[in-house]
Amino acid sequence: MGPDERAEAAPAGRPFAGAAHRRRRALRTRALPFLLILPAITMVVVLQLYPTLVGVWYAFHDVHLARLHQTPFVGLRNFMSVFTGPFPNLLNPVIAVTGIWVIGSVIFQVGVGLGLALLLQQRWVKGRDLFRSLYLFPWVISGIVVGYSWRFVFDPTVGLLNTLLVTFGMTPRPWLVTGPLAMGALLIAATWRSAGYSLVLQMGGLQSIPDEVYEAAAIDGVSGIRLLTRIILPLIKPFILVNLITTTVEALNAFDIVLALTRGGPLFRTEIVSLYMYHQGFQWGFLGKAAAVSVIVYLVSTAIILAYVRFLHEEEAF
Amino acid sequence: MGIGRVSLPWKVLTYAILISYAAFSLVPLLWVLTTALKSPAEAQQVPPTLVPSSLHLENFRLAFTSPAFGGRPFANSLIYAFGTVALTLIIASLSGFAFSRYRFWGHRAISLALILGNLMPGVAKLVPIYLMYSAYGLYDTRLGLVLLFTLAVIPLGTWMMKGYFDRIPRELEECALIDGCTPLGALARVTIPLAAPGLAALAVIAFMDAWNAFTFPLILTERQALKPYTVAVYSFVGEYGEVQWHLVSAVAVTSVLPLLALFVFFQRTLVAGLTRGAIKS
Secondary structure (H helix, E strand, O other): OHHHHHHHHHHHHOHHHHHHHHHHHHHHHHHHHHHHHHHHHHHHHHHHHHHHHHHHHHHOEOOEOOEOOOOOEOOOHHHHHHHHOOOOEOOOEHHHHHHHHHHHHHHHHHHHHHHHHHHHOOOOOOOHHHHHHHHHHHHHOOHHHHHHHHHHHHOOOOOHHHHHHHHOOOOOOOOOOOHHHHHHHHHHHHHHHHHHHHHHHHHHHHHOOOHHHHHHHHHOOOOHHHHHHHHHHHHOHHHHHHHHHHHHHHHHHOOHHHHHHOOOOOOOOOOOHHHHHHHHHHHOOEHHHHHHHHHHHHHHHHHHHHHHHHHHHHHHHO | OOOOOOOHHHHHHHHHHHHHHHHHHHHHHHHHHHHHHOOHHHHOOOOOOOOOOOOOOHHHHHHHHOOOOOOHHHHHHHHHHHHHHHHHHHHHHHHHHHHHHOOOOOHHHHHHHHHHHHHOOHHHHHHHHHHHHHHOOOOOOHHHHHHHHHHHHHHHHHHHHHHHHHOOOHHHHHHHHHOOOOHHHHHHHHHHHHOHHHHHHHHHHHHHHHHHOOHHHHHHOOOHHHOOHHHHHHHHHOOOOOOOHHHHHHHHHHHHHHHHHHHHHHHHHHHHHHHHHHHHO
């Protein structure tokens, strides 16, 4: 750009070259923002948009790992088969398992994060930064390491939890071996990892409330639960909604933490949709069926996000 | 909640909850750390000891010389992380600058597309990406992975950088332009240096994202020599059979060390970047 620009600057001194030069310069200024976003847009189109569309195409074709060059059109057969095919399928038990996982993750992570943020934000609390660091740190650890660390905590023979239970004279339990306990263990591990992120977000929300609001509330004699539900929560609603969206997306996207902690077991009782898709596509080779599951995941997550956004806008209208 | 007199029982309860949750955050990490520091014999003892009787580093040596794990995976993860950081910084600062300084045709639609694209679960792309990579020679390559890791950070990175650029006065660039700089020269010499804190925050987030990535490398790498530590530890643990927790613990502790260092040094920028990035989107 440098020498080129200098060559152009030279004729600017001559009176008659001015108009053409200005026009070229205006064109360049108008093109510049597009050039700046070109790398980002190219990556999004090639690695996000295009694969998504191609995925929809695959969902209607019989694609198998073993014969990638032969992909006949099969209409809705992939969709039928992921819903009603042999166990495990979406109706039994993947949708129910995914629902419990997503709703549980959202309630625990946002709830714990918000609760801790409210406690931590009180003015007289000392060591606020230290608490926040301790709560946030698990969030930066990889899902696979989080999953294995918790599997090691829950391990029936050499795990920390049963060792502690025995030390305190209680009965050890078969964690991760029965369905409800395995899902509970997953939710504990996920909350352990991500509640700190919610906490940071909600503390940002609480800090956005000006002091005058509290002073006015104190003058009007509003305190305790009423202060929380009538004043604080409505004011930080945008922060809570953003947190709900990010947590929902994260839960739908979760894969490594579940694969490391329970591998979808026992007997598919923690087989969330991402694991089901992976098993269908890459363990058993039915890439077409996995693509059909992706299409459903796209539709559901779009619906959830639109619902949240609609809700946010309606609330703002009041 | 800051005004008015606070009762003592409430104070005690608050601290009790805060300290218990801090313990909950720490204990699993300490459990893994103590296991990594036990002697191999003590680490495999049943029932396990809660505190190591003496400190050893043998588990680390065993893990890094074991043919099943070795030192290679961590080197690979470092390469991927640095590649992702470099690419993300360039691409996101260019696009962030464009969104901050220009009102160009379609900027609203494009920014919305970036945000929505980022909200779509990445796992749903597994099949098309796998087939696309196999067809175009990106399967089982370093470049293929770095491109995907970079894509994952670009939307957030664009918003973060836009936020930082918005706070740098336009007049500074205009001065540089009057002094004979080109627009890109002004960006490189004036604006980027002023946005250094934003770049640092973005670099930390990009590093952590790429360092921890698992799903795409799991399905897109075949050669042992290309696997990052996340995939290597997954195949090391294996699908079935006895897990060698003392070696897995040593690997886990090693994987956390760079994250801990970044976290300690950049916590403030990270927190600020997270809050701002989340609220923008």
